Amino acid sequence: MSAEPAGATAGSAGSPVGVVLVSHSGPVAQSVAVLAAGLAGSGDTVPVAAAGGTPDGGLGTSAELITEAARTVDRGAGVAILVDLGSAVLTVKALIAEGDELPGGARLVDAPFVEGAVAAVVTASTGADLDAVAAAAGEAYGYRKE
Structure with a gap:
């Protein structure tokens, strides 16, 4: 979960896709970042960052924390951003629309937060590109628990 800024085209010469997990908490x-990285067994091979709450530790979302997290995990292969609730979606969409806050190749991924995070990190650990990471995370909507 270290930093190394770069450009951001999917599939950049062996660089892993970064994953940012945005929660109101x-x-x-x-915790979800630790869980996903642990279950993926990715160690430091997949950069994963948490962007939760507000800078003062309160509940909410923070454009600054999201931007910092995305820049931290960017290795040039793209950044998959997963969110928990509605206003987090709006914050990420606004950052993407601004165009210069997030690294190029940052993408909001429509996926369940916990299961999608695990699927994203596991898939990124295989060297998959951003499209495959986003698809795997989105497929987590179909995971049945019965």
């Missing part, structure tokens, strides 16, 4: 975002 800092502890939730951090």
